[in-house]
Amino acid sequence: MNIAFFITPKIDLVYININSTMRQALEKMEYHRYSAIPLIDDDAKYVGTLTEGDLLWKLKNTPALSFNNTQDIRLSELSLHTINEPVSISAEIEDLFSRAIDQNFVPVVDDNDTFIGIVKRKEIIEYCAKTVLKERINFSAI
Template sequence: MNVAFFLTPKTDVVYLNINSTMRQALEKMEFHRYTAVPLIDDGGRYVGTLTEGDLLWKIKSLNTLDFNKTNDVLVKNIPRRVKNKPVSINSDIGSLISLAKDQNFVPVVDDQGIFIGIIKRSDIITYCQNMVYKNN
């Protein structure tokens, strides 16, 4: 089985450009109720994952609770504590599973590192659950 079977394409994924502001990140994550989102650069390459924790630690370092200050902070300047590794669209299922056990989602990139979507851990678990019940 190819990892593409589980792919949620980029067009259906909430992500942020690395040059977005912290305010844009906060608002997008709040609106979609996500705790983490993939980050891409201007060339469309996956560069990391931004989490709520990253945002909280950055807010703490600003030494103010003035929400307007978040307009002045670019996402690329927010230290990220979690290193969500991507998987290549050509990877085997074993590589996907080893990443998915520690990540809520696994970013998927093509051979040039261009972000093409994510694979949600919940989709993998649902598939496995269906296979177990199908075989019983």
């Protein structure tokens, strides 16, 4: 089954531009209570996943940095420690199984590599659960 059935579109997501500041990211992630969000560039291309860990490591490894001056640090200056490889909109749900083991979401891009949404781990698990239940019902009907 094509992942288009499972995608949460970009318009319904929290994501952030790589030229935003650390403070903007911290506030956005705190407000929405997310520990990771997609990171895009000015051309709407997916460039990575920003995590709380990335922000904490920057704070830890930059002695003069405190919350009060996080507005001076652009996200482009951070090292990203989590690589969530995107998939094409034409991918099949089965292509996401191995990724869902380590990722809360899988970024989705179109044919021009433009970020268009994500597939959440929850959607993948629900699909698997429904498939297993359906197989059990079909098997017990035999």
